[in-house]
Amino acid sequence: MKTFSITGLDPASRKPIEVLIENGLIREIRPGPTDESAWLSPGFIDLQVNGYRGFDLNAESLDPDTVLMLTREVLATGVTTFLPTLITASEERNIAALQAIATARQLHPFVAHAVPFVHMEGPHISAEDGPRGAHPREHVRPPSLVEFLRWQAASHDLVGMVTMSPHWEKAPEYIAELARRGVLVSIGHSDATPEQIHAAAKAGATLSTHLGNGVAGQLPRHPNLLWAQLADERLTATLIADQHHLPADTLKAMLRAKGIENCVLISDAVALAGMPQGTYNTPVGGTVELSEDGRLSLAGTRFLAGAARPLKDGVAFVAGLSSFSLDVAVRMATRNPGRFVGQRGQLRVGADADLVRFDWNNTSIHIQSALVKGEPVDLL
Numbered sequence: 001m002k003t004f005s006i007t008g009l010d011p012a013s014r015k016p017i018e019v020l021i022e023n024g025l026i027r028e029i030r031p032g033p034t035d036e037s038a039w040l041s042p043g044f045i046d047l048q049v050n051g052y053r054g055f056d057l058n059a060e061s062l063d064p065d066t067v068l069m070l071t072r073e074v075l076a077t078g079v080t081t082f083l084p085t086l087i088t089a090s091e092e093r094n095i096a097a098l099q100a101i102a103t104a105r106q107l108h109p110f111v112a113h114a115v116p117f118v119h120m121e122g123p124h125i126s127a128e129d130g131p132r133g134a135h136p137r138e139h140v141r142p143p144s145l146v147e148f149l150r151w152q153a154a155s156h157d158l159v160g161m162v163t164m165s166p167h168w169e170k171a172p173e174y175i176a177e178l179a180r181r182g183v184l185v186s187i188g189h190s191d192a193t194p195e196q197i198h199a200a201a202k203a204g205a206t207l208s209t210h211l212g213n214g215v216a217g218q219l220p221r222h223p224n225l226l227w228a229q230l231a232d233e234r235l236t237a238t239l240i241a242d243q244h245h246l247p248a249d250t251l252k253a254m255l256r257a258k259g260i261e262n263c264v265l266i267s268d269a270v271a272l273a274g275m276p277q278g279t280y281n282t283p284v285g286g287t288v289e290l291s292e293d294g295r296l297s298l299a300g301t302r303f304l305a306g307a308a309r310p311l312k313d314g315v316a317f318v319a320g321l322s323s324f325s326l327d328v329a330v331r332m333a334t335r336n337p338g339r340f341v342g343q344r345g346q347l348r349v350g351a352d353a354d355l356v357r358f359d360w361n362n363t364s365i366h367i368q369s370a371l372v373k374g375e376p377v378d379l380l
């Protein structure tokens with residue numbers, strides 16, 4: 001029996017705690033040393049990761065080794081659970097990528113633990129410029145239960161979340177069938193009407209994907225699909241808090257409108273995230289620039305070419321906003337997303353010892369150590 005402990009300040013109580021770990025599980029939580037200065041929370045949970053540090057889930061062909069390397073990189077940022085996210089592509093390519101992730105999970109138990117399932121972002125999104133974002137138009141297609149069953153047959157039921165636009169004619173039926181099977185449906189990259197948004201929530205959609213992004217640049221002031229998603233209490237919003245995708249005022253107003261409990265921070269990180277600043281040539285986006293402040297834009301423009309910061313940066317950003325706190329920022333990256341991945345992200349006796357210890361200086365978070373099922377993560 002392997003027993004040890006880790007200490008840190010609990011963001012909720014701001015008091016030092018000591019967490020006793022036995023056989024990979026939290027066995028006891030008790031008061032910790034009074035001179036503690038680092039923070040301790042459940043490991044972060046990221047519902048949307050496309051890549052990191054050069055490892056790209058949406059590259060032309062994905063192999064299990066890339067999934068393994070990506071998982072190591074993501075774990076080193078304090079994220080102990082994440083959803084690999086595949087964007088709109090041909091069915092053949094989507095299935096090949098699903099199979100590569102399934103193989104990586106079979107070969108490596110720590111990948112299987114960190115990756116509970118896959119997030120399919122597309123291909124049933126809006127084909128329009130604007131809401132479609134950077135997804136290739138030629139592969140946008142209507143929802144199809146038959147195709148969904150082919151994804152699952154090819155990957156041992158690995159698809160657990162689907163982002164789609166509910167403007168498609170048969171959307172409610174498709175959503176209801178996925179929800180019946182326990183698959184999360186999220187509304188995103190959409191040009192749906194408010195009525196279609198509410199019909200999707202009624203059918204079983206429970207999330208909005210990166211609310212405020214992947215939407216037309218111009219909308220009628222009201223009604224529109226943003227107000228509908230902000231208003232519908234059945235929908236939890238995921239938000240990219242990288243300081244570039246949502247202006248601070250918009251982010252704060254959305255957090256207040258939905259309420260903290262109904263918000264989840266995501267990175268939506270692309271493969272160039274975590275790389276040094278500079279100019280890069282990418283197969284899909286052409287020449288892009290990564291600035292020192294983590295803004296990834298098409299070369300010579302202000303147009304965003306993806307998100308480039310790890311989730312911990314979003315947590316630090318929200319924690320530093322006036323009228324928010326480290327506690328609520330951490331909750332939106334642990335317990336709240338954890339509700340969608342089997343109640344992970346909670347500091348409680350009996351839970352997996354997926355923990356992160358970090359320094360926070362009001363503007364950034366520095367990971368000191370992370371544990372997955374009680375095993376230390378290599379911080380690379």
Ligand SMILES: [Zn+2]
Binds near residue numbers: 133210214
């Ligand atoms: Zn997106």
